[in-house]
Amino acid sequence: MINERYLKNEERVIYTLRSLYDSYGYLPFTMSKFEEYELYVKNKDFLVSDGVITFTDTNGKLLALKPDVTLSIIKNGQDEKGVKQKVYYSENVYRISGSTRQFKEIMQTGLECIGDIDLYDVFEVVTLACASLEAISENYVVEISHLGVLSSLLDCASSNDEFKNAVMECIKQKNAHEIKKLCKEYGIKEDKANLLCSFVGIYGKADSVLKKLDELNVSDDFASSVNELKAIVALLDSTKYKDKIQLDFSIVNDMNYYNGIVFNGFIEGVCETVLFGGKYDGLLDKLGRQSKGIGFAIYIDLLEEMGGQSRSYDVDVLVLYDKTDAKTLSEVVASYISKGQSVTTQKEIPERIRYKELVDLRGGKIND
Numbered sequence: 001m002i003n004e005r006y007l008k009n010e011e012r013v014i015y016t017l018r019s020l021y022d023s024y025g026y027l028p029f030t031m032s033k034f035e036e037y038e039l040y041v042k043n044k045d046f047l048v049s050d051g052v053i054t055f056t057d058t059n060g061k062l063l064a065l066k067p068d069v070t071l072s073i074i075k076n077g078q079d080e081k082g083v084k085q086k087v088y089y090s091e092n093v094y095r096i097s098g099s100t101r102q103f104k105e106i107m108q109t110g111l112e113c114i115g116d117i118d119l120y121d122v123f124e125v126v127t128l129a130c131a132s133l134e135a136i137s138e139n140y141v142v143e144i145s146h147l148g149v150l151s152s153l154l155d156c157a158s159s160n161d162e163f164k165n166a167v168m169e170c171i172k173q174k175n176a177h178e179i180k181k182l183c184k185e186y187g188i189k190e191d192k193a194n195l196l197c198s199f200v201g202i203y204g205k206a207d208s209v210l211k212k213l214d215e216l217n218v219s220d221d222f223a224s225s226v227n228e229l230k231a232i233v234a235l236l237d238s239t240k241y242k243d244k245i246q247l248d249f250s251i252v253n254d255m256n257y258y259n260g261i262v263f264n265g266f267i268e269g270v271c272e273t274v275l276f277g278g279k280y281d282g283l284l285d286k287l288g289r290q291s292k293g294i295g296f297a298i299y300i301d302l303l304e305e306m307g308g309q310s311r312s313y314d315v316d317v318l319v320l321y322d323k324t325d326a327k328t329l330s331e332v333v334a335s336y337i338s339k340g341q342s343v344t345t346q347k348e349i350p351e352r353i354r355y356k357e358l359v360d361l362r363g364g365k366i367n368d
Contacts, residue, residue, distance in 0.1 A: 010107065010300050014090050016135045017109050017298070021088035024128060026111050029087035031072045037064040039071055046071070046257045046283055053094050053103060065094040070295060073112050074283065079290045084115035090300075110277075110297035114284070117292040119228075122261055122279070123235040125294045129265055129277055130241035132298060139268035142244055142275075144206075144232070145251035147259055148225030149213070153199060156218050157183075157192040167196060172252045176200040202249065206233045209247040225260075232261060257283040261294070270302050313354040316341035320349065321361040332359065 018028070037054050040047060046068070053065040066072060069091050077085050088111040095106055111128065113121050126144070133140035150171065154164045163186045170178045176197040183193035195216065202212050210233065213226045229247070236245055251262050258278050265275030277296025284293050317336045321329055329345060336343045344353070 010303050013136055013303060014107075014109055014300060017132055018088065018090070020131055020135060021111050021128065024086075024124065026086045026088040026113075029073060029089045029112075031066070031069070031076070031089075031091065033065055033092070034063045035066050035072055035075075037062040039075060040064055040067060043071060043257075043283065043286065045254050046280075051095060051103065066091075067093055067095050069093060069108060069110065069297065070112060070280070070283070071287075074114065074287050074289060074293070077114055077289070077291075080115065082116050084113055084117070084121065085291075086113050087111065104301075107300040108297045109300055110295060112293060112295035114289075114293040114295075115291045117279075117294060119231055119235075122294055123232055125277065125296065126232065126236065126261065126263060127239060127241065129263060129275055129296050130236075130239070130244055132296075133244075133265045133267060133275060134241070136274075136298075136303065137267045137269070140244060141246060141266045142241070142263055143203075143246050143248040143251060143266070144229075144261060144263045145247065145249045146225050146229045146261055147253065147255055147278075149222060149229065150249055150252065151255055152219050152221035152225060153196065153216075156222070157188055157196055158186060160186060163188075168252050171200055172250050174200050174203075174250050199249065202247075204246055204248075206237075206245055206247050228260065253278060255282070257286070263296070265296075265298075267303075272299075272302055274299055274302050313356050315344045315353065315355050317343045317357045317359055318349065318353065318355040319343060319345045319359045319361060320347065321345060322347060324361045329361070332361065 022028075037052065040052050052067050054062055055064075057063050069089055073085075073087060073089075088109070090107065090109045092105050093108055094103060111125070113125055126142070130140075130142050133142065150168070154167060157167075158164065163182065166182050167179055170176075170182065179196050179200065180193060182188075183196065188196075195218070199216075202209055210226070210230055213229075216222070233245070233247075236242060251264055253262050257280050259281050260279040262278030263275075264273045264277075267274050275296055275298045277294070279292065279294045281292045284291050319329070319332060333343050333345060344355075349358075
């Protein structure tokens with residue numbers, strides 16, 4: 001039996017999440033700390049951080065400490081018609097920290113569903129993302145976007161990739177003023193410019209957002225993506241996570257890799273995004289796979305900001321002894337341990353130790 005009081009907050013979370021993912025049929029996935037550097041340099045736009053720690057193997061091959069888990073899972077999987085690879089992991093990745101700009105070892109826990117993906121799989125993964133955050137804190141929010149909605153809106157406005165990329169950055173920052181300037185600079189028609197600017201302000205509760213999207217007559221592709229989003233929201237509405245869901249199209253990922261549903265998770269008390277996820281069919285295609293994929297990762301190291309339950313003592317029982325024979329001392333220790341208590345034996349009280357109960361075999365029992 002595992003006594004959970006001896007687990008750190010992060011360890012307790014990982015243990016809970018493993019149990020959650022296992023109950024949905026996801027299998028544990030472990031991997032080497034190293035991958036060939038070529039895998040990352042070819043897909044650097046997919047990586048959260050562009051910094052990679054490299055070294056030369058004994059055979060002269062350039063290796064890297066892995067900055068990402070998803071790429072390794074895809075690389076080591078295979079396509080099988082009608083079959084899905086459903087795995088979860090708890091792995092360290094090595095990236096440049098956004099705050100210190102130094103390399104940092106980061107613990108990630110997450111899951112991937114790769115194969116013949118359908119609507120249910122997308123719903124299941126988003127549901128598990130909600131359940132994961134709930135296992136950490138009851139105060140959380142999951143924000144969902146659909147890149148097909150954004151992509152078709154941009155296609156309707158212009159075919160200029162430079163313009164699209166610039167607008168995407170503005171949407172990410174919810175900067176309608178800068179979008180208006182870009183539209184003027186690139187000669188975008190006024191009605192299209194107004195449409196893009198109005199889109200920036202569409203976020204919040206799902207019902208309200210979907211109603212506003214229905215009022216936008218953009219294109220058939222736009223309508224198709226909105227309908228897919230509606231289908232996911234309708235399924236989520238039947239769960240206990242309904243009130244934790246918001247729609248926000250400022251969630252913008254590289255469309256060369258990601259498509260369809262993407263989502264982020266936030267927890268009260270943590271100033272950064274804790275969970276990142278979404279569909280990444282483009283990445284699979286680039287790596288020569290026929291499958292589709294969706295998954296998410298939780299940055300366990302960020303949970304340190306939440307603190308946790310700290311013990312007010314170091315040990316349950318402190319036993320002091322001097323000439324006590326070893327047999328008697330061992331019986332006293334064993335009696336407390338059998339009750340689930342922790343015990344330390346000392347000849348003097350250490351200067352820095354917190355204990356609940358003091359047992360002095362030199363002259364009786366003292367309770368603190």
